[in-house]
Amino acid sequence: MSLGPALSAALQVHGLQLRGGFCPSPEEAIALPNGRPAAVLWLAGNMGGSMWNAFQASSFAHDGLPHPLDRWSRHLGDALAQQFGGAALYPFDGPPAQPHYHPFQQWASRCEPLFPSPLMLRMHPQHGLWHAYRFALIFSTVDTQDRVALAENTGDALQEENPCLSCIEQPCLQACPVQAYDGQGFDVHACRAHVRQDANQVCMTGGCLARNACPVAPHLRYAPAQARFHMQAFVPDDLA
DSSP: OOHHHHHHHHHHTTTOEEEEEEOOGGOOBBBOOTSBBBBBEEEEEEHHHTTTHHHHSSGGTTOOOOOOOHHHHHHHHHHHHHHHOEEEEOTTTTTTSSSSSOOEEEEEEHHHHEOOOSSSEEEEEEBBBEEEEEEEEESSSSOHHHHHHHHHHHHHHHTOOOOOGGOSOOOHHOTTTTBBBOOBBBBBHHHHHTTTTOOHHHHHHHHHHHHHHSSSSSGGGGHHHHHHHHHHHHOOOGGO
Protein backbone atom coordinates (compact mmCIF):
# COMPACT_ATOMS: atom_id res chain seq x y z
CA MET A 1 0.00 0.00 0.00
CA SER A 2 1.32 3.42 -0.99
CA LEU A 3 1.70 5.51 2.15
CA GLY A 4 2.55 8.89 0.63
CA PRO A 5 -0.96 9.88 -0.53
CA ALA A 6 -2.52 8.77 2.77
CA LEU A 7 -0.04 10.82 4.79
CA SER A 8 -0.59 13.81 2.53
CA ALA A 9 -4.36 13.68 3.03
CA ALA A 10 -4.01 13.33 6.80
CA LEU A 11 -1.67 16.31 7.01
CA GLN A 12 -3.82 18.58 4.87
CA VAL A 13 -6.58 18.45 7.48
CA HIS A 14 -4.22 20.41 9.76
CA GLY A 15 -2.89 22.80 7.13
CA LEU A 16 0.34 20.86 6.72
CA GLN A 17 1.89 19.34 3.63
CA LEU A 18 4.05 16.36 2.87
CA ARG A 19 7.31 18.06 1.98
CA GLY A 20 8.91 15.00 0.44
CA GLY A 21 10.94 12.11 1.73
CA PHE A 22 13.81 9.75 1.05
CA CYS A 23 14.98 6.23 1.77
CA PRO A 24 17.90 6.45 4.23
CA SER A 25 21.06 4.54 3.48
CA PRO A 26 22.31 2.02 6.06
CA GLU A 27 25.11 4.45 6.94
CA GLU A 28 22.62 7.14 7.98
CA ALA A 29 21.39 4.89 10.81
CA ILE A 30 17.97 6.47 11.30
CA ALA A 31 16.32 4.01 13.64
CA LEU A 32 12.83 3.47 14.99
CA PRO A 33 12.28 3.14 18.75
CA ASN A 34 12.49 -0.64 18.46
CA GLY A 35 15.96 -0.36 16.93
CA ARG A 36 14.94 -1.36 13.42
CA PRO A 37 16.36 0.86 10.67
CA ALA A 38 13.97 3.26 8.99
CA ALA A 39 13.23 2.32 5.39
CA VAL A 40 11.73 5.71 4.59
CA LEU A 41 11.57 9.18 6.11
CA TRP A 42 8.83 11.66 5.27
CA LEU A 43 8.97 15.36 6.14
CA ALA A 44 5.88 17.32 7.15
CA GLY A 45 5.68 21.09 7.21
CA ASN A 46 3.94 24.20 6.04
CA MET A 47 4.20 26.76 3.29
CA GLY A 48 3.30 30.27 4.35
CA GLY A 49 0.46 30.43 6.84
CA SER A 50 -1.19 27.20 5.73
CA MET A 51 -1.20 25.75 9.26
CA TRP A 52 -1.98 28.96 11.15
CA ASN A 53 -5.77 28.61 11.36
CA ALA A 54 -5.54 24.98 12.46
CA PHE A 55 -2.98 25.85 15.12
CA GLN A 56 -5.03 28.81 16.36
CA ALA A 57 -8.10 26.59 16.66
CA SER A 58 -6.22 24.22 18.97
CA SER A 59 -6.03 24.40 22.75
CA PHE A 60 -2.23 24.65 22.54
CA ALA A 61 -2.42 28.15 21.09
CA HIS A 62 -4.33 29.53 24.09
CA ASP A 63 -3.33 27.56 27.19
CA GLY A 64 -0.58 29.98 28.18
CA LEU A 65 2.09 27.29 28.42
CA PRO A 66 5.53 27.60 26.77
CA HIS A 67 6.25 26.51 23.20
CA PRO A 68 2.67 26.11 21.98
CA LEU A 69 3.58 25.49 18.32
CA ASP A 70 6.12 22.82 19.21
CA ARG A 71 3.60 21.09 21.47
CA TRP A 72 0.93 21.25 18.73
CA SER A 73 3.42 19.77 16.26
CA ARG A 74 4.32 16.97 18.66
CA HIS A 75 0.65 16.19 19.29
CA LEU A 76 0.00 15.81 15.56
CA GLY A 77 3.22 13.98 14.78
CA ASP A 78 2.76 11.44 17.55
CA ALA A 79 -0.87 10.85 16.54
CA LEU A 80 0.04 10.28 12.88
CA ALA A 81 2.93 8.01 13.82
CA GLN A 82 0.59 5.88 15.88
CA GLN A 83 -2.09 5.88 13.18
CA PHE A 84 0.25 4.73 10.42
CA GLY A 85 2.59 2.52 12.44
CA GLY A 86 5.77 4.58 12.49
CA ALA A 87 7.60 7.06 14.71
CA ALA A 88 7.88 10.85 14.75
CA LEU A 89 11.05 12.95 15.01
CA TYR A 90 11.16 16.68 15.77
CA PRO A 91 13.60 19.49 14.94
CA PHE A 92 13.33 20.91 18.46
CA ASP A 93 14.34 17.67 20.23
CA GLY A 94 17.95 17.86 21.35
CA PRO A 95 20.23 18.30 24.36
CA PRO A 96 19.97 17.51 27.17
CA ALA A 97 17.29 14.92 26.40
CA GLN A 98 19.34 13.47 23.52
CA PRO A 99 22.96 13.90 22.40
CA HIS A 100 22.23 16.08 19.36
CA TYR A 101 19.48 17.65 17.29
CA HIS A 102 18.16 15.76 14.31
CA PRO A 103 19.69 17.08 11.03
CA PHE A 104 16.44 18.42 9.59
CA GLN A 105 18.21 20.83 7.24
CA GLN A 106 20.17 17.95 5.73
CA TRP A 107 17.05 15.84 5.46
CA ALA A 108 15.15 18.70 3.85
CA SER A 109 17.88 19.15 1.26
CA ARG A 110 17.39 15.48 0.35
CA CYS A 111 13.69 16.09 -0.27
CA GLU A 112 13.39 19.52 -1.89
CA PRO A 113 15.44 22.15 -3.71
CA LEU A 114 16.83 24.31 -0.89
CA PHE A 115 19.61 26.86 -1.12
CA PRO A 116 21.50 29.23 1.18
CA SER A 117 20.17 32.78 1.34
CA PRO A 118 21.77 36.03 2.59
CA LEU A 119 19.48 35.82 5.63
CA MET A 120 20.82 32.43 6.73
CA LEU A 121 17.38 30.93 6.07
CA ARG A 122 16.91 28.22 3.47
CA MET A 123 15.55 29.50 0.17
CA HIS A 124 13.00 27.44 -1.76
CA PRO A 125 12.45 28.43 -5.43
CA GLN A 126 8.64 28.32 -5.10
CA HIS A 127 8.07 29.04 -1.41
CA GLY A 128 10.84 31.56 -0.85
CA LEU A 129 11.70 31.96 2.83
CA TRP A 130 8.14 31.18 3.89
CA HIS A 131 8.22 27.51 4.75
CA ALA A 132 9.08 25.31 7.71
CA TYR A 133 9.46 21.68 8.69
CA ARG A 134 7.42 20.63 11.74
CA PHE A 135 8.29 16.94 12.09
CA ALA A 136 9.44 13.82 10.29
CA LEU A 137 7.75 10.44 10.16
CA ILE A 138 9.80 7.28 9.78
CA PHE A 139 8.67 3.75 8.93
CA SER A 140 10.29 0.34 8.79
CA THR A 141 8.98 -0.50 5.31
CA VAL A 142 8.44 1.40 2.08
CA ASP A 143 6.13 0.58 -0.81
CA THR A 144 7.71 0.19 -4.25
CA GLN A 145 5.44 2.89 -5.68
CA ASP A 146 6.53 5.34 -2.98
CA ARG A 147 10.18 4.46 -3.50
CA VAL A 148 9.94 5.21 -7.23
CA ALA A 149 8.01 8.45 -6.65
CA LEU A 150 10.57 9.68 -4.10
CA ALA A 151 13.46 8.97 -6.46
CA GLU A 152 11.73 10.88 -9.29
CA ASN A 153 10.94 13.87 -7.08
CA THR A 154 14.53 14.05 -5.89
CA GLY A 155 15.75 14.07 -9.46
CA ASP A 156 13.39 16.92 -10.38
CA ALA A 157 14.53 18.93 -7.36
CA LEU A 158 18.13 18.83 -8.53
CA GLN A 159 17.15 20.77 -11.66
CA GLU A 160 16.04 23.86 -9.70
CA GLU A 161 18.21 26.97 -9.32
CA ASN A 162 18.78 29.28 -6.38
CA PRO A 163 16.73 32.48 -6.91
CA CYS A 164 19.21 34.42 -4.77
CA LEU A 165 21.89 34.05 -7.45
CA SER A 166 19.86 36.11 -9.92
CA CYS A 167 18.63 38.65 -7.35
CA ILE A 168 20.90 41.58 -8.19
CA GLU A 169 19.56 44.20 -5.78
CA GLN A 170 19.26 41.88 -2.76
CA PRO A 171 16.69 44.04 -0.95
CA CYS A 172 16.79 41.72 2.05
CA LEU A 173 20.22 43.07 2.96
CA GLN A 174 19.04 46.68 2.77
CA ALA A 175 15.84 46.43 4.80
CA CYS A 176 17.06 45.68 8.34
CA PRO A 177 17.08 48.90 10.41
CA VAL A 178 20.13 47.76 12.40
CA GLN A 179 21.98 45.93 9.58
CA ALA A 180 21.84 42.65 11.46
CA TYR A 181 22.52 40.79 8.20
CA ASP A 182 25.63 41.21 6.08
CA GLY A 183 25.23 38.24 3.75
CA GLN A 184 27.73 36.20 5.78
CA GLY A 185 26.09 36.00 9.20
CA PHE A 186 23.37 37.24 11.50
CA ASP A 187 23.94 39.59 14.44
CA VAL A 188 21.27 38.18 16.75
CA HIS A 189 22.19 40.55 19.58
CA ALA A 190 21.68 43.67 17.44
CA CYS A 191 18.34 42.32 16.23
CA ARG A 192 17.02 41.50 19.69
CA ALA A 193 18.28 44.79 21.15
CA HIS A 194 16.34 46.65 18.47
CA VAL A 195 13.14 44.63 18.89
CA ARG A 196 13.11 44.96 22.67
CA GLN A 197 13.05 48.76 22.46
CA ASP A 198 9.37 48.83 21.52
CA ALA A 199 6.91 45.92 21.57
CA ASN A 200 4.72 47.72 19.00
CA GLN A 201 7.35 48.53 16.40
CA VAL A 202 6.90 47.25 12.84
CA CYS A 203 9.54 44.50 13.22
CA MET A 204 7.41 43.00 15.98
CA THR A 205 3.93 43.62 14.60
CA GLY A 206 4.64 42.86 10.95
CA GLY A 207 7.59 40.51 11.09
CA CYS A 208 11.24 40.78 10.12
CA LEU A 209 11.65 43.58 7.58
CA ALA A 210 14.57 41.83 5.90
CA ARG A 211 12.60 38.64 5.41
CA ASN A 212 9.57 40.56 4.19
CA ALA A 213 11.73 42.34 1.62
CA CYS A 214 12.54 39.10 -0.21
CA PRO A 215 10.83 39.23 -3.65
CA VAL A 216 10.34 35.45 -3.88
CA ALA A 217 6.81 34.17 -3.09
CA PRO A 218 5.45 37.39 -1.52
CA HIS A 219 1.96 35.83 -1.44
CA LEU A 220 3.23 33.41 1.23
CA ARG A 221 4.39 36.07 3.69
CA TYR A 222 3.00 35.57 7.17
CA ALA A 223 -0.07 37.58 8.16
CA PRO A 224 0.52 40.08 11.01
CA ALA A 225 -0.83 37.78 13.74
CA GLN A 226 1.44 34.91 12.72
CA ALA A 227 4.41 37.23 12.21
CA ARG A 228 3.99 38.64 15.70
CA PHE A 229 3.70 35.15 17.18
CA HIS A 230 7.04 34.09 15.66
CA MET A 231 8.75 37.33 16.69
CA GLN A 232 7.53 36.92 20.26
CA ALA A 233 8.99 33.44 20.28
CA PHE A 234 12.29 34.86 19.03
CA VAL A 235 12.74 37.31 21.92
CA PRO A 236 12.39 36.53 25.66
CA ASP A 237 8.86 36.83 27.05
CA ASP A 238 9.69 39.84 29.18
CA LEU A 239 10.90 41.73 26.12
CA ALA A 240 8.06 40.94 23.72
